Amino acid sequence: MADPIIIAVPKGRILEEAVPLLRAVGVEPEAAFSDEDSRALRFHTNRSDIDLIRVRAFDVATFVAHGAASLGIVGSDVLEEFAYSELYAPVDLGIGHCRLSVAEPAALAAADDPRGWSHIRVATKYPNLTRRHFEARGVGAECIKLNGAMELAPVLGLAPRIVDLVSSGRTLKENGLVEVEVIAQVTSRLVVNRAAFKTRPEVVPLVDAFRRAVEVRDAA
Numbered sequence: 019m020a021d022p023i024i025i026a027v028p029k030g031r032i033l034e035e036a037v038p039l040l041r042a043v044g045v046e047p048e049a050a051f052s053d054e055d056s057r058a059l060r061f062h063t064n065r066s067d068i069d070l071i072r073v074r075a076f077d078v079a080t081f082v083a084h085g086a087a088s089l090g091i092v093g094s095d096v097l098e099e100f101a102y103s104e105l106y107a108p109v110d111l112g113i114g115h116c117r118l119s120v121a122e123p124a125a126l127a128a129a130d131d132p133r134g135w136s137h138i139r140v141a142t143k144y145p146n147l148t149r150r151h152f153e154a155r156g157v158g159a160e161c162i163k164l165n166g167a168m169e170l171a172p173v174l175g176l177a178p179r180i181v182d183l184v185s186s187g188r189t190l191k192e193n194g195l196v197e198v199e200v201i202a203q204v205t206s207r208l209v210v211n212r213a214a215f216k217t218r219p220e221v222v223p224l225v226d227a228f229r230r231a232v233e234v235r236d237a238a
């Protein structure tokens with residue numbers, strides 16, 4: 019038998035939303051997949067020809083772009099940051115809704131007007147996307163790259179503003195920050211390695227099954 023098809027899924031909240039979709043396409047993960055305490059990284063499913071891996075959101079794109087996984091679930095934020103040519107993103111899964119925004123301390127926001135910016139310094143995981151967004155509106159963006167805990171940057175003087183994902187807004191609030199500009203709306207996409215799409219016959223029906231599952235869910 020050929021090696022199983024690998025589907026890469028991001029850890030954390032997207033995983034919770036991904037499980038019902040996987041079920042709807044006929045892929046039932048083993049119980050440990052949804053167990054946050056499990057240290058395992060690769061999981062079996064009810065289908066002997068499909069395994070799942072659980073990795074960081076940015077790494078989903080890397081695994082799939084290099085063909086180490088054939089399919090993956092990844093946010094449009096990650097796709098726009100890296101613009102991998104080996105990735106094909108055929109289905110918007112309509113999960114993982116959030117937005118990429120600029121935020122700053124409430125005290126700064128009180129007297130700030132984003133329309134007046136000509137140069138800003140931000141801490142972010144998304145330097146490419148951020149620079150592109152601000153270039154398009156004539157603002158120079160100096161980006162300090164962080165991999166997490168961006169919210170600490172303003173209070174510790176690393177950068178007065180941050181660009182980060184906002185979902186409920188709780189993280190910003192608990193760190194005394196307010197959202198002042200939305201850069202992009204984000205949802206998770208099904209991504210496929212372009213070579214696997216052509217060479218692994220199991221991939222096309224799986225992509226179709228995801229597309230149908232989303233249509234059925236959205237029509238309900």
Ligand code: PRP
Nearest residue numbers: 166167182183184185186187188189190
């Ligand atoms: C994201 C993001 C914020 C938080 C926003 O981090 O970086 O920290 O979620 O969500 P909220 O508006 O609902 O508070 P995530 O929890 O995905 O983990 P990460 O730090 O590993 O990116």
